Amino acid sequence: MSLQDKSIAIFGAGNMGQTLLKMAIDKSARVYLFDKNPDILDAISLKFNELVASGKLSLKVVQESTATISVPAGINAIIIAISWHEARSLINTLASLDVCPVIVLGRPALEDSLIPSMANSKHPILLGTGLEPGLMESISSYILKRNPQSHTIESYCGGLPEIPVGPFGYRLTFGRRLPIEPRPALTIKQCQLLSAPRFAEVKYQYFPSVGLLEAFDDAMLATTAEYFQKHVVNFAQNTLRWPGFSHAARACQALGLLSPQKINIGELNTSVRELTDTLLTTTCHSDETTSNDFVLCKWQHMNQLGEKGELVIKASQPEPDISAMAFMTCAFALTATEALFEMDLAGIIYPHEKPATQIGLNFLQKIKTSQHVEITTSGTLTSIITEAV
The missing domain is CATH 3.40.50.720 (NAD(P)-binding Rossmann-like Domain)
Structure with missing residues (x-):
């Protein structure tokens, strides 16, 4: 359709x-x-x-x-x-x-x-019909469907400027707030659902042609956690950023810059957090930098025999006025829109559920020939994704 x-x-x-x-x-x-x-x-x-x-x-x-x-x-x-x-x-x-x-x-x-x-x-x-939540959960669900004996599924996703800018090395491509609020983050380890502060544990991932990026547990919805806890030993969803982002976010929290406390500045009635957002967003907004952006999505898989595999998607900015993050997010949303015309559905659909899984596969089919997108696979995920698309 x-x-x-x-x-x-x-x-x-x-x-x-x-x-x-x-x-x-x-x-x-x-x-x-x-x-x-x-x-x-x-x-x-x-x-x-x-x-x-x-x-x-x-x-x-x-x-x-x-x-x-x-x-x-x-x-x-x-x-x-x-x-x-x-x-x-x-x-x-x-x-x-x-x-x-x-x-x-x-x-x-x-x-x-x-x-x-x-x-x-x-x-x-x-x-949740963006990249995360959205695409990341849908492909993780498909990996599990094709390999029910999965032991570990871990995903990484992030939109980053080619040249890090500002104190966070981050480019704000949508929304009005930097994503630095200290909300709880979920992860599944040894079949146990764990919750920890968003930036408490920082990991690192190396990507060829990009370099070393930091990653932290961030985007998992409770509905996603409930589903995967029943089926795998370990499951995590990580956000990717240039190194230093988590440290800057923790520093803002430690300094009280994320406080909801109300303050008055002349005739302006605001809060500490709103003032922080205004000042920091100015340095990270896409209009303030000429640096292009790119998107990375990565899934790592291991089955119960210890066999491993990876799927990596890298998308570059397709046009000067369309960021890579906007392109990938909107392409996924429109793929979802097209798919819904052919599905007899009602009520709420979460990104890990079967209809969303089909949308994720349709999306891979559409973007695999795009000149702005690179898709690589290895190990246990080679046949899974090749057969799917």
């Missing part, structure tokens, strides 16, 4: 939303782009004036209150390209409307009280 002649609604006109609209229109879809900021939409109207004039792109302001949101007739799928915190009420409203499938890019807060009601939707709601 393609997106040709489909109508796609995208909520969020930031970096991801704009990349989604370009890629969806390239696939011959019609796009409705929603955002609460009319100034951003005005700028997009000027930037994409030909698409607006042709009727391929429609821009709509969404009100702060989403309880009475009106979705245009004939919409075939809705993609949420804003954070869970900003989108939770919107997603709940869309679930109650039962208009069409909803694809959520952001990391869901599984403890959110609204999630149980979303499960009653008659249309599918994909929670």
Whole structure:
């Protein structure tokens, strides 16, 4: 199934939303782009004036209150390209409307009280449809499906600037906050589910043509942990960064710079954390650097006989105004959108579940011939991935 002649609604006109609209229109879809900021939409109207004039792109302001949101007739799928915190009420409203499938890019807060009601939707709601959560879990699930005697599955994922910038060596390609909040991170060791502070344990991974990167347990959802704990001895999901990121994040916490404490600066009422975000984000935002970025995704596998294998995906920036992270995330989201048109599904779908696994395989099939993507395999994962794609 393609997106040709489909109508796609995208909520969020930031970096991801704009990349989604370009890629969806390239696939011959019609796009409705929603955002609460009319100034951003005005700028997009000027930037994409030909698409607006042709009727391929429609821009709509969404009100702060989403309880009475009106979705245009004939919409075939809705993609949420804003954070869970900003989108939770919107997603709940869309679930109650039962208009069409909803694809959520952001990391869901599984403890959110609204999630149980979303499960009653008659249309599918994909929670976590980015790279992580999203692609990483889907491929890990496929590895386990093809090799039920797996002992260890460990994955690594990260979007990095080619040239490290700022105190974190990081490029903020979407969102308004640096990902440095000290939330608990999950991992499975010797069949035990463990929780530790996000940056407590730093590991290192070497990648040819890139060098040494640091990795830390970070992105595992509780639903993912519950599933894999039943099937493997060890399972971990690591975020990749240039060395020094974790140290800088821990330093911010130790100095109290992530505190929610309210402060007044002249007439400005803010918090220590918000001020820190404002200052540090300025040094790490993609607009502030000319450095291209790249994405690395890696899976390491070992079966119960001790045989090992690897799958590595490296994606480079495809265009000057489309980051590698935006390209990979949006390509996966649109692959998910296409796949849902052929699946008879309802309710919440998590990224480790069977439908998402098929989406991951479809994604590998689509990107394997891209000139911006390199895929390498070895050992136990050579035949698994070769047969899949």
